[in-house]
Amino acid sequence: MRNPVITLLTDFGTRDHYVGSMKGTILKINPRANLIDITHHVSPHDVREGAFVLANAYSAFPRGTIHLSVVDPGVGGPRKPILIVTTSYFFVGPDNGIFTIALKKEKIIKAVVLTNPKYFLSHRSHTFHGRDIFAPVAAYLSLGVKPEVFGPVLNSWIEFDFEKPRIREGRLLGEIFHIDAFGNLVGSIDEEQLLDFTKDHSFEIKIGKRTIRGLKKGYWEGKRSEPLALIGSGGFLEISVREGNAKKRLKVKKGDRIVVSMINDQ
Amino acid sequence: MRNPVITLLTDFGTRDHYVGSMKGTILKINPRANLIDITHHVSPHDVREGAFVLANAYSAFPRGTIHLSVVDPGVGGPRKPILIVTTSYFFVGPDNGIFTIALKKEKIIKAVVLTNPKYFLSHRSHTFHGRDIFAPVAAYLSLGVKPEVFGPVLNSWIEFDFEKPRIREGRLLGEIFHIDAFGNLVGSIDEEQLLDFTKDHSFEIKIGKRTIRGLKKGYWEGKRSEPLALIGSGGFLEISVREGNAKKRLKVKKGDRIVVSMINDQ
Amino acid sequence: MRNPVITLLTDFGTRDHYVGSMKGTILKINPRANLIDITHHVSPHDVREGAFVLANAYSAFPRGTIHLSVVDPGVGGPRKPILIVTTSYFFVGPDNGIFTIALKKEKIIKAVVLTNPKYFLSHRSHTFHGRDIFAPVAAYLSLGVKPEVFGPVLNSWIEFDFEKPRIREGRLLGEIFHIDAFGNLVGSIDEEQLLDFTKDHSFEIKIGKRTIRGLKKGYWEGKRSEPLALIGSGGFLEISVREGNAKKRLKVKKGDRIVVSMINDQ
Numbered sequence: 052m053r054n055p056v057i058t059l060l061t062d063f064g065t066r067d068h069y070v071g072s073m074k075g076t077i078l079k080i081n082p083r084a085n086l087i088d089i090t091h092h093v094s095p096h097d098v099r100e101g102a103f104v105l106a107n108a109y110s111a112f113p114r115g116t117i118h119l120s121v122v123d124p125g126v127g128g129p130r131k132p133i134l135i136v137t138t139s140y141f142f143v144g145p146d147n148g149i150f151t152i153a154l155k156k157e158k159i160i161k162a163v164v165l166t167n168p169k170y171f172l173s174h175r176s177h178t179f180h181g182r183d184i185f186a187p188v189a190a191y192l193s194l195g196v197k198p199e200v201f202g203p204v205l206n207s208w209i210e211f212d213f214e215k216p217r218i219r220e221g222r223l224l225g226e227i228f229h230i231d232a233f234g235n236l237v238g239s240i241d242e243e244q245l246l247d248f249t250k251d252h253s254f255e256i257k258i259g260k261r262t263i264r265g266l267k268k269g270y271w272e273g274k275r276s277e278p279l280a281l282i283g284s285g286g287f288l289e290i291s292v293r294e295g296n297a298k299k300r301l302k303v304k305k306g307d308r309i310v311v312s313m314i315n316d317q
Numbered sequence: 318m319r320n321p322v323i324t325l326l327t328d329f330g331t332r333d334h335y336v337g338s339m340k341g342t343i344l345k346i347n348p349r350a351n352l353i354d355i356t357h358h359v360s361p362h363d364v365r366e367g368a369f370v371l372a373n374a375y376s377a378f379p380r381g382t383i384h385l386s387v388v389d390p391g392v393g394g395p396r397k398p399i400l401i402v403t404t405s406y407f408f409v410g411p412d413n414g415i416f417t418i419a420l421k422k423e424k425i426i427k428a429v430v431l432t433n434p435k436y437f438l439s440h441r442s443h444t445f446h447g448r449d450i451f452a453p454v455a456a457y458l459s460l461g462v463k464p465e466v467f468g469p470v471l472n473s474w475i476e477f478d479f480e481k482p483r484i485r486e487g488r489l490l491g492e493i494f495h496i497d498a499f500g501n502l503v504g505s506i507d508e509e510q511l512l513d514f515t516k517d518h519s520f521e522i523k524i525g526k527r528t529i530r531g532l533k534k535g536y537w538e539g540k541r542s543e544p545l546a547l548i549g550s551g552g553f554l555e556i557s558v559r560e561g562n563a564k565k566r567l568k569v570k571k572g573d574r575i576v577v578s579m580i581n582d583q
Numbered sequence: 584m585r586n587p588v589i590t591l592l593t594d595f596g597t598r599d600h601y602v603g604s605m606k607g608t609i610l611k612i613n614p615r616a617n618l619i620d621i622t623h624h625v626s627p628h629d630v631r632e633g634a635f636v637l638a639n640a641y642s643a644f645p646r647g648t649i650h651l652s653v654v655d656p657g658v659g660g661p662r663k664p665i666l667i668v669t670t671s672y673f674f675v676g677p678d679n680g681i682f683t684i685a686l687k688k689e690k691i692i693k694a695v696v697l698t699n700p701k702y703f704l705s706h707r708s709h710t711f712h713g714r715d716i717f718a719p720v721a722a723y724l725s726l727g728v729k730p731e732v733f734g735p736v737l738n739s740w741i742e743f744d745f746e747k748p749r750i751r752e753g754r755l756l757g758e759i760f761h762i763d764a765f766g767n768l769v770g771s772i773d774e775e776q777l778l779d780f781t782k783d784h785s786f787e788i789k790i791g792k793r794t795i796r797g798l799k800k801g802y803w804e805g806k807r808s809e810p811l812a813l814i815g816s817g818g819f820l821e822i823s824v825r826e827g828n829a830k831k832r833l834k835v836k837k838g839d840r841i842v843v844s845m846i847n848d849q
Contacts, residue, residue, distance in 0.1 A: 056344055058337065064764030065331075065597075068639035068817070071590065071621035075643030078588055078619070082645060086619070087344070087352070089337035095765050096826050107334035111341030111448065113348060124826045127801025177801030179816030182643065232330030233361050269393025269443030284445030285334070294362050294390045322610055324603065331597075353610070353618070355603035373600035377607030377714065379614060498596030499627050535659025535709030550711030551600070560628050560656045 055193040056085045056116040060105050061181060062093040063121070069179070073119075073186040076172065080190035087112075096124040098149050099213060103229050103237075106152035107285040109140060118153075119189040120144040127177035132165040132184050133205055136198050143189045145180070148211035166202035216240045223248045223311040225288070227258075230305055234296030238288040238309045245288055245311065253314040256280050258290055259301040264314070276300070321459040322351045322382040326371050327447060328359040329387075335445070339385075339452040342438065346456035353378075362390040364415050365479060369495050369503075372418035373551040375406060384419075385455040386410040393443035398431040398450050399471055402464050409455045411446070414477035432468035482506045489514045489577040491554070493524075496571055500562030504554040504575045511554055511577065519580040522546050524556055525567040530580070542566070587725040588617045588644055592637050592652040593713060594625040601711070605651075605718040608704065612722035619644075628656040630681050631745060635761050635769075638684035639817040641672060650685075651721040652676040659709035664697040664716050665737055668730050675721045677712070680743035698734035748772045755780045755843040757820070759790075762837055766828030770820040770841045777820055777843065785846040788812050790822055791833040796846070808832070 057077060063069035070091050077084050089108045093101040101122035109118050116139075123130075123145040131146040137157035142150045143165075165184060168175075170191045175183040188201055216225040216239055225240035236258065248254075256263045263280045273279035273293035278301060283289035288309070290297050298304075323343060329335035336357050343350050355374050359367040367388035375384050389396075389411040397412040403423035408416045409431075431450060434441075436457050438449040454467055482491040482505055491506035502524065514520075522529045529546045539545035539559035544567060549555035554575070556563050564570075589609060595601035602623050609616050621640045625633040633654035641650050655662075655677040663678040669689035674682045675697075697716060700707075702723045707715040720733055748757040748771055757772035768790065780786075788795045795812045805811035805825035810833060815821035820841070822829050830836075 054348060056341075056348070058341075060337075062765075065620075065622055066624040066636075067761075067763045068621065068636045069763075071592075071619070071636075071640035072643045072816075074619050075588075075590075075640060075645070075648070078617070079643065079645045082586060082588070082617075085344070085348075087337070087340050088331075089334065090331055092332040095828070104332075104334045104337075108337035108341060111338040111345065113341070113345045116341070125803055128803030176814075176816040177803075178813065178821075182816065229333075231333045231335075233328075271391055271394030271443075281444065282442075284338075284442040284448065289444075296361075320614060322607075322614070324607075326603075351610070351614075353603070353606050354597075355600065356597055358598040370598075370600045370603075374603035374607060377604045377611065379607070379611045382607070495599075497599045497601075499594075537657055537660030537709075547710065548708075550604075550708040550714065555710075562627070 054083050054085045056087055056112055057189050057193055058087050058089050058109070058112060058116060058118050059091070060089040060093065060101060060118070060120040061091045061122060062095050062097065062101065063091050063181070065091050069181065072182045076182050076186040077190040080187055081193050084190060084193050093122050096122065098122050098124070098147050099211065100229065102149050102152045105149065109153050110156070112140070114139045117141040117143060117189050117192050119185055120149050121181040121185055122149055123147065123180065126180050131205070132180060133208060134163050134165060134188065134192070134198055134201055135159060135208070136161040141192055143185050143192070146208050148209045151210045161198055162205040162208060163198055164202045164205045167200065170196070170201055214239065216244050218248065221313070225309040225311070227303060227305050227307045227309060228287070230298050234292070234298035235283065236290040236297050236301070236303060237283055237285065238290070240288040240309065240311065242282045242286050248311060249313065254311055255314055256288070256290070257310040257312070259303045259307065261301055263290065270294070320349050320351045322353055322378055323455050323459055324353050324355050324375070324378060324382060324384050325357070326355040326359065326367060326384070326386040327357045327388060328361050328363065328367065329357050329447070331357050335447065338448045342448050342452040343456040346453055347459050350456060350459050359388050362388065364388050364390070364413050365477065366495065368415050368418045371415065375419050376422070378406070380405045383407040383409060383455050383458050385451055386415050387447040387451055388415055389413065389446060392446050397471070398446060399474060400429050400431060400454065400458070400464055400467055401425060401474070402427040407458055409451050409458070412474050414475045417476045427464055428471040428474060429464055430468045430471045433466065436462070436467055480505060482510050484514065487579070491575040491577070493569060493571050493573045493575060494553070496564050500558070500564035501549065502556040502563050502567070502569065503549055503551065504556070506554040506575065506577065508548045508552050514577060515579065520577055521580055522554070522556070523576040523578070525569045525573065527567055529556065536560070586615050586617045588619055588648040589721050589725055590619050590621050590641070590644060590648060590650050591623070592621040592625065592633060592650070593623045594627050594629065594633065594654045595623050595713070597623050601713065604714045608714050608718040609722040612719055613725050616722060616725050625654050628654065630654050630656070630679050631743065632761065634681050634684045637681065641685050642688070644672070646671045649673040649675060649721050649724050651717055652681050653713040653717055654681055655679065655712065658712050663737070664712060665740060666695050666697060666720065666724070666730055666733055667691060667740070668693040673724055675717050675724070678740050680741045683742045693730055694737040694740060695730055696734045696737045699732065702728070702733055746771065748776050750780065753845070757841040757843070759835060759837050759839045759841060760819070762830050766824070766830035767815065768822040768829050768833070768835060769815055769817065770822070772820040772841065772843065774814045774818050780843060781845065786843055787846055788820070788822070789842040789844070791835045791839065793833055795822065802826070
């Protein structure tokens, strides 16, 4: 592997030494590693949010990319450090569900528990496995070390269940899963689920106190301060305000309900 | 081109998957691209602010650098995706004026509209051309693909007009164009305009409720909580407070008036 | 040196053109430089905070890494621009104490004042030596230019004194030195000082209005909303709340007192 890409996704923020320490550790082991930040601004300890951002970004990267994802509220406790190998990527991080959403779309080849101390830093803290375990493992992987060398096979891993959209009394119920930097509200309902439910019929979407009819193709079709619905770039139902902030306008928050209902057109 | 530099400037923030998705897309096409962030914290949809930051940073980069700048409130609408080639650089982004200030100092060789879908992602969203159009075009450019291959010649492009400083009733009028992270107030008046107006005579600068006499060379010449004026590192008139925050101290905001007047020295 | 690493640590934030301008300047001189951010979010002008973050991150990097650290409230004034060479690293930045903590653990070989304008940008501002002096010097260093070429030998440099923990009336007194993005309170007392003081006896830690008994090994051993003390990944006494925010919970701030007392076990 030449100049292999290692992505980093954490909740460490960018004020402290944490990210720099991880990057230095990797470069000490493999100076040719190409380090690319996905984000370090996952809300502290929010594994689900990390899982969501990772799921939206990981497949844009070249085959063989190593995705190093450390949102790790259980660091130092009994949660396992793991490596999951799919046909296209490597995922390194804690066994707490952070890979749940990304793995849904991947074909898994192998999974191992990281136990071989030969590939850890020699002085290991109880609070910073990002630097002491995960960064060196990712670095050695990028040098071509085989997955099975890092530890024994892992047969099952944690998948958090996130509320799947469900149909109740003839309505499709989802929730706001993520709010992006523009205030766009990303729902838990994906394009396929929405189309399965609505077929080609008219529908409306209730969110907060607003009702929105049908879908637009892009922000650009919306009026300047009116909420609109569309399928976002990640393939999920999204509520937006053209050149505005839907979160502020609709006064909603993560976890709030999204309800899709058919419209009786007669 | 070996290890060509591609800079990224957006209003995407760093909490979401957007920047990671763009970088992955580029590296999938050209694994040798050297990706350098200018900023991802342009105020959402603020094309002028993006134009200003780009104009201050772009010329520091090596010849041949590809500047990928995506502040794109009109994404998915009729605004054109464009490439502008100058004697030193490539500029890729939406045709909305974002290159206006940078291009003033550049000699333009060629401009094209990006229409050739061969160089886009095959599945194109209506909301994220940063990933689906601009990132792949920048990546192919960095591989040496010729500009004319991306689409037909573009004969004119949008330049927003920003208020140029003007002389009225014997006073030079400008505005606060940008406020940096230190609270320094960057004015729309550049060094040349100021010297043309003041010649070698004494002058004073009115901003908010304060009047400042003459220019200092550096922050260091100021008193610790007194506002001072100088020519900043970008070549513009700047109001600062030594080791302090001029924005908070003067209680001003972007767009506020700056007035330069001669002092009658008799 | 092939693909030498240059780290960047500043208080420039990431909204403005400053960091991009520094990186472009370096790449224009050495296109092979591997630029790694430690942080750009040091609190404005806070040299001590910069020194602390640098001290925690620098030694993770490969031998030969050039650490470019620019928290520089005295820019343009009489403070000297300097280069300090140790057995493992190069440190480039202003002579204001920013390297104080990192250098405690390093063996210094040589120090020089940066005076040779041949290695500066030709047009030098009075307000942005990060771009005009420090970035080009780091770039030339990364090309293998010898330290002595940049200017005359420097015999002493500024070390700020930070309050060392001290024993008074049988108690060990320290302070909160840093608060990280999780709200963890990093103290000025390091592991060795704590062990020297407590030997193997029981002790308690007073901080704000709380008293904490003894040390945990990791966050994981704590109860979910109870403050706990441990030795953090940087080797300092740290007060944390498992999956919570100790800063908010204890209502404390940087500089607040930490008191360690022995417990009479009889």
